[in-house]
Amino acid sequence: MRYQTQKVAYAYFLAAMALFAIQVMGGLLAGWIYVSPNTLSEVLPFNVIRMIHTNALIVWLLLGFFGAAYYLVPEESEREIFSVKLAYLQLGILVIGTLGAVVSYLVGIHGGREFLEQPLWVKFGILVGAVIFLVNISLTFLTGRKTAITNILMMGLWLLCLLWVFAFINPDNLSLDKMYWWMVVHLWVEATWELVMAAILGFLMLKLTGVDREVVEKWLYVIVATALFSGILGTGHHFYWIGTPGYWQWIGSIFSTFEVVPFFAMMSFAFVMVWKGRRNHPNKAALLWSLGSSTVAFFGAGVWGFLHTLHGVNFYTHGTQITAAHGHLSFYGAYVALNLAMFTYAMPALRGRHPYNQALNMASFWLMTGGMAFMTFTLTFAGTIQTHMQRIVGDYYMDVQDQLGLFYLMRFGSGVAVVLGAILFIYSMLAVRREAVKPGLVAVPGE
Amino acid sequence: MSEFLTKSRARNVFYGGSLFFVVVFVALTAQSHRHIVATSTAGMPLTEEVRLGKHVWERNSCINCHTLHGEGAYFAPELGNVMTRWSVADDPEGAYQMLNGWMEAQPSGIEGRRQMPHFEITEEEMRGLAQFLRWADQTDTQNWPPNDAG
Numbered sequence: 001m002r003y004q005t006q007k008v009a010y011a012y013f014l015a016a017m018a019l020f021a022i023q024v025m026g027g028l029l030a031g032w033i034y035v036s037p038n039t040l041s042e043v044l045p046f047n048v049i050r051m052i053h054t055n056a057l058i059v060w061l062l063l064g065f066f067g068a069a070y071y072l073v074p075e076e077s078e079r080e081i082f083s084v085k086l087a088y089l090q091l092g093i094l095v096i097g098t099l100g101a102v103v104s105y106l107v108g109i110h111g112g113r114e115f116l117e118q119p120l121w122v123k124f125g126i127l128v129g130a131v132i133f134l135v136n137i138s139l140t141f142l143t144g145r146k147t148a149i150t151n152i153l154m155m156g157l158w159l160l161c162l163l164w165v166f167a168f169i170n171p172d173n174l175s176l177d178k179m180y181w182w183m184v185v186h187l188w189v190e191a192t193w194e195l196v197m198a199a200i201l202g203f204l205m206l207k208l209t210g211v212d213r214e215v216v217e218k219w220l221y222v223i224v225a226t227a228l229f230s231g232i233l234g235t236g237h238h239f240y241w242i243g244t245p246g247y248w249q250w251i252g253s254i255f256s257t258f259e260v261v262p263f264f265a266m267m268s269f270a271f272v273m274v275w276k277g278r279r280n281h282p283n284k285a286a287l288l289w290s291l292g293s294s295t296v297a298f299f300g301a302g303v304w305g306f307l308h309t310l311h312g313v314n315f316y317t318h319g320t321q322i323t324a325a326h327g328h329l330s331f332y333g334a335y336v337a338l339n340l341a342m343f344t345y346a347m348p349a350l351r352g353r354h355p356y357n358q359a360l361n362m363a364s365f366w367l368m369t370g371g372m373a374f375m376t377f378t379l380t381f382a383g384t385i386q387t388h389m390q391r392i393v394g395d396y397y398m399d400v401q402d403q404l405g406l407f408y409l410m411r412f413g414s415g416v417a418v419v420l421g422a423i424l425f426i427y428s429m430l431a432v433r434r435e436a437v438k439p440g441l442v443a444v445p446g447e
Numbered sequence: 448m449s450e451f452l453t454k455s456r457a458r459n460v461f462y463g464g465s466l467f468f469v470v471v472f473v474a475l476t477a478q479s480h481r482h483i484v485a486t487s488t489a490g491m492p493l494t495e496e497v498r499l500g501k502h503v504w505e506r507n508s509c510i511n512c513h514t515l516h517g518e519g520a521y522f523a524p525e526l527g528n529v530m531t532r533w534s535v536a537d538d539p540e541g542a543y544q545m546l547n548g549w550m551e552a553q554p555s556g557i558e559g560r561r562q563m564p565h566f567e568i569t570e571e572e573m574r575g576l577a578q579f580l581r582w583a584d585q586t587d588t589q590n591w592p593p594n595d596a597g
Binding site for chain 1: 452453454457458460461464465468469471472475476478479480482483484487488493497498501504505506507508509510511512514515516517518519520521522523524525554558559560561562564579582583586587588589591592593594595596597
């Protein structure tokens with residue numbers, strides 16, 4: 001840690017990990033309800049649990065991104081953060097808003113647009129937090145050295161904050177509502193968040209492998225170009241069946257097919273940088289998470305996305321467990337694992353330590369990644385059967401679901417592995433043993 | 448390759464190309480907006496009752512169990528075509544009667560069966576919800592879903 005104000009990231013990462021714990025617990029409970037549907041059905045219905053599961057995920061990923069920006073921008077810009085107070089104020093607003101949303105959901109106060117269920121005051125809180133963030137980070141960025149990593153990161157963060165405006169636009173016409181809803185949902189995870197991901201991955205590669213900055217930055221621009229060229233019109237793959245014109249079937253199919261490219265490029269980029277790099281960085285766990293993130297993102301977002309993105313296929317698979325399989329693996333690979341890579345890289349520096357608990361951390365990687373992969377396979381098989389029975393044969397929804405119990409049981413098992421992995425990860429971050437050799441006790445020659 | 452593709456060239460292609468795709472996307476979105484209003488959802492007027500129904504739908508977070516036009520949670524049946532499935536798509540009063548009867552019977556309490564909560568909804572709101580689901584049902588969704596099972 002070269003700049004004192006980078007310390008702000010520590011608080012962001014702690015808050016993010018607390019919400020991460022809530023998110024996976026909510027997921028496990030929801031997974032159990034699939035197995036045993038009467039659980040809590042009168043007290044805490046499935047829809048409330050799912051809101052907590054998805055909202056906690058989105059907020060902790062954003063807190064992770066904000067924290068990563070506060071860690072990374074000073075180092076790249078060679079400047080202290082403009083205002084530490086503003087950064088803590090922003091965190092305070094976001095945490096209060098998040099807790100407020102969770103309490104609201106538990107007492108039954110919420111909206112009904114998926115992922116955007118937050119009460120209006122929370123939405124405004126997020127807006128205020130985002131504006132504070134943009135002011136703070138932009139003033140740091142503008143007065144310092146500009147690199148491709150910060151250019152791309154800033155562009156991603158600015159655009160994702162601006163797109164939040166669509167969270168307030170809710171037309172009475174359902175089809176219009178759905179179309180504008182995707183301007184937040186799709187253009188976040190399949191466009192602007194990819195810029196943030198590429199920037200953070202580029203930063204990690206630069207630090208961990210020691211490859212020449214010029215090489216890293218050139219390829220970053222190529223990667224984000226393929227992300228936006230495919231991702232913007234790729235929005236069309238959500239416009240097949242919601243009342244939008246038929247031409248989206250072709251635009252969506254063609255451009256979203258190319259959405260595989262940036263994820264393949266990020267995976268190749270990460271591995272090539274590691275092969276080329278001569279630096280033997282001591283933080284092996286951060287390297288594992290970085291490579292793992294780009295690889296699982298390629299499979300989850302790239303391969304599993306392509307699996308059902310062509311309109312001829314999507315006509316049958318739309319809104320089945322196939323979508324759930326893709327959603328889980330892509331979020332895990334692209335954004336969860338990337339955030340955990342950043343935490344793993346930055347935490348030792350933030351705590352003034354050498355990398356610690358690396359074996360535990362790497363074990364948590366394999367536990368979580370194995371769990372998520374198994375979950376994806378079970379949901380894919382469940383979705384395949386569902387697609388055939390419901391969409392081809394025409395059996396009714398609940399009759400089909402009754403046939404899928406075994407898959408949901410296996411999914412719950414894989415969820416247990418993921419939760420154990422998450423707990424292990426958080427433990428490996430927080431529980432630091434005392435240094436064997438106390439600094440200061442060693443006699444320094446010449447003093 | 449490395450001589451032709453310099454960092455500044457890569458950056459300019461990124462900025463220029465992205466701007467081009469944003470412009471195309473905005474134009475197509477504007478066209479789609481008009482198409483939705485004038486054509487695909489024009490089969491039934493967007494009345495106050497339908498608007499009320501949409502608010503009821505949202506206030507109770509139906510989307511976090513059900514799907515609507517295939518979007519939402521995957522825990523409960525698709526509702527974009529539920530009025531067709533119940534054969535009341537063209538029958539406002541029948542739609543209300545069916546929906547009211549169904550929702551009054553929840554939760555079923557059957558062991559091992561997914562439970563739909565009981566919702567406190569007035570008659571006016573229930574009528575709105577029924578009309579909202581009929582309105583969604585008449586939307587031109589390019590013939591999706593493939594069959595009445597949803």
